[in-house]
Amino acid sequence: MAFNVNKIREDFPILKRKVNGYPLVYFDNAATSQKPTKVIDSIVDYYENYNSNIHRGVHSISQEATDAYEDARKKIQKHFNVKESKEIILTSGTTHSINLVANGFTKLLNKDDEILISELEHHSNIVPWQMMCEKNGAKIKVIPLTNKGELNYDSFLNLLSKKTKLVFVNHVSNALGTINPIKSIISKAHEFGAAVLIDGAQASSHIKADLQELNVDFYTTSAHKLCGPTGIGMLFGKKEWLNKMPPYQGGGEMISEVTFEKTTYADLPHKFEAGTPNIVGAIGFGMALDYLNNIGFDNIESYELELLNYATNKLKEITGFKIYGEAKNKTSVISFNVGELHSYDIGTILDKFGIAVRTGQHCAQPVMDYFGISGTVRASFSFYNTKEEIDYFCKSLERAVAMLS
Amino acid sequence: MGIIEVQNEIVEEFSLFEDWMQRYEYMIELGKSIELIDPSNKIDSNLIKGCQSKLWLHAELKKDKLIFKADSEAIITKGIAAVLLRVFSNQTPKNIIEAKLEFIDKIGLKEHLSPTRANGLLSMIKQIKYYALAFNKN
Numbered sequence: 001m002a003f004n005v006n007k008i009r010e011d012f013p014i015l016k017r018k019v020n021g022y023p024l025v026y027f028d029n030a031a032t033s034q035k036p037t038k039v040i041d042s043i044v045d046y047y048e049n050y051n052s053n054i055h056r057g058v059h060s061i062s063q064e065a066t067d068a069y070e071d072a073r074k075k076i077q078k079h080f081n082v083k084e085s086k087e088i089i090l091t092s093g094t095t096h097s098i099n100l101v102a103n104g105f106t107k108l109l110n111k112d113d114e115i116l117i118s119e120l121e122h123h124s125n126i127v128p129w130q131m132m133c134e135k136n137g138a139k140i141k142v143i144p145l146t147n148k149g150e151l152n153y154d155s156f157l158n159l160l161s162k163k164t165k166l167v168f169v170n171h172v173s174n175a176l177g178t179i180n181p182i183k184s185i186i187s188k189a190h191e192f193g194a195a196v197l198i199d200g201a202q203a204s205s206h207i208k209a210d211l212q213e214l215n216v217d218f219y220t221t222s223a224h225k226l227c228g229p230t231g232i233g234m235l236f237g238k239k240e241w242l243n244k245m246p247p248y249q250g251g252g253e254m255i256s257e258v259t260f261e262k263t264t265y266a267d268l269p270h271k272f273e274a275g276t277p278n279i280v281g282a283i284g285f286g287m288a289l290d291y292l293n294n295i296g297f298d299n300i301e302s303y304e305l306e307l308l309n310y311a312t313n314k315l316k317e318i319t320g321f322k323i324y325g326e327a328k329n330k331t332s333v334i335s336f337n338v339g340e341l342h343s344y345d346i347g348t349i350l351d352k353f354g355i356a357v358r359t360g361q362h363c364a365q366p367v368m369d370y371f372g373i374s375g376t377v378r379a380s381f382s383f384y385n386t387k388e389e390i391d392y393f394c395k396s397l398e399r400a401v402a403m404l405s
Numbered sequence: 406m407g408i409i410e411v412q413n414e415i416v417e418e419f420s421l422f423e424d425w426m427q428r429y430e431y432m433i434e435l436g437k438s439i440e441l442i443d444p445s446n447k448i449d450s451n452l453i454k455g456c457q458s459k460l461w462l463h464a465e466l467k468k469d470k471l472i473f474k475a476d477s478e479a480i481i482t483k484g485i486a487a488v489l490l491r492v493f494s495n496q497t498p499k500n501i502i503e504a505k506l507e508f509i510d511k512i513g514l515k516e517h518l519s520p521t522r523a524n525g526l527l528s529m530i531k532q533i534k535y536y537a538l539a540f541n542k543n
Contacts, residue, residue: 349429403430
């Protein structure tokens with residue numbers, strides 16, 4: 001399919017709206033993506049035509065809803081090239097997924113064990129492990145950054161040892177857009193017998209990850225980052241690991257037999273899906289994957305890279321412009337400051353021009369600490385953005401700088 | 406000048422502007438001319454919470470009036486603080502407690518008053534009122 005951005009933009013109703021009197025320019029895609037009509041329609045269709053609780057119903061629409069929910073799981077399985085659909089756990093999103101794994105590892109680790117976490121991590125990737133370590137006494141070791149915003153690979157190799165039981169790295173950094181060399185990280189970690197969890201939240205909208213090829217132990221993402229609804233995401237786990245881990249929450253759906261003396265748990269994936277799941281979310285998630293695959297990830301990747309290079313070159317012409325994160329491999333994210341101006345001021349003025357960017361620490365305080373800054377402005381582009389929008393953004397940024405200086 | 410008079414004066418100044426850009430440019434100017442807090446008072450206990458940029462507020466009672474001083478890393482936040490200090494600083498605690506803030510709406514800054522905005526304007530007003538309550542008891 002030939003890539004035509006103007007045609008694609010018609011799929012996103014929100015792109016027609018105005019903000020503060022100006023056409024919306026949405027450059028906050030790393031926070032969440034916009035939704036195409038197909039996804040929105042799939043949500044409405046579910047509620048209008050076959051809303052029903054799943055799995056135990058004997059009636060027809062319950063069966064239809066169950067099929068749609070399980071179809072979504074299969075779409076996710078296929079998209080990420082996962083061996084068995086029961087290795088896909090539907091969660092509320094990446095944060096939920098990580099907590100699920102951290103909880104599962106609480107009893108699997110002890111005080112002599114170490115886990116490696118990169119300095120690039122989002123807060124949600126740090127806190128669950130700190131909570132786990134409080135319980136089992138395992139120790140967190142941090143893989144440091146380089147000044148380009150890349151992981152220091154040599155330090156990673158030095159930190160790896162027989163004590164290392166888990167390695168946690170994001171596929172793509174949310175604050176800087178750095179694409180981490182996860183394939184070699186995974187194979188190195190495996191040499192030492194450590195399991196690897198990759199947070200794919202920032203990667204999934206740009207990169208189609210082949211989880212069998214990566215041979216990763218756990219991989220997680222959130223649907224809302226890739227044109228799907230909020231409140232739904234997935235955890236992939238190799239079934240050997242998932243079988244070893246205890247359930248995360250108790251409730252309906254996750255049980256096999258219940259008496260007051262003892263409960264036996266359901267098989268995968270239901271063991272980790274307590275209660276009525278986000279049925280409509282899963283359906284929307286599946287539809288979003290269909291939508292993106294129809295455009296093609298090769299098309300998405302090359303167009304977004306074009307936008308990134310175009311914007312980077314243009315922005316660098318602005319006096320005082322400083323970019324954070326210049327990794328060789330990065331997604332379409334530009335984290336920057338201009339002179340001594342505060343990111344909050346720039347973000348406020350850009351908003352008045354109808355431009356949505358993110359400002360502040362991006363839930364990644366350690367990254368900001370590394371660069372010794374209080375925050376950045378982050379512009380993140382998606383395949384539905386245009387070069388004309390980037391031109392307008394650069395012009396508005398220059399006006400903002402003039403106003404604030 | 407009383408709080409109501411100062412507010413009216415500010416509303417009149419802002420009414421001269423035709424669009425948001427002029428209003429913001431003026432606020433930025435006010436931010437630059439704010440009487441800064443003494444560096445020794447830029448301490449964590451004077452930080453206003455809920456703000457994406459650091460915002461400090463210091464209060465002291467001189468004779469029967471409260472004197473406020475503020476500073477922020479962000480110039481727009483500083484401008485908003487400057488407008489608020491013009492209204493509240495050098496007033497008696499009693500007047501501050503009783504003051505109604507209608508001018509914020511009238512000068513087009515209402516959007517900054519939403520509790521979900523990360524600029525701390527609302528928290529700053531609260532803090533000013535708390536100070537007034539505390540000093541009123543003394």
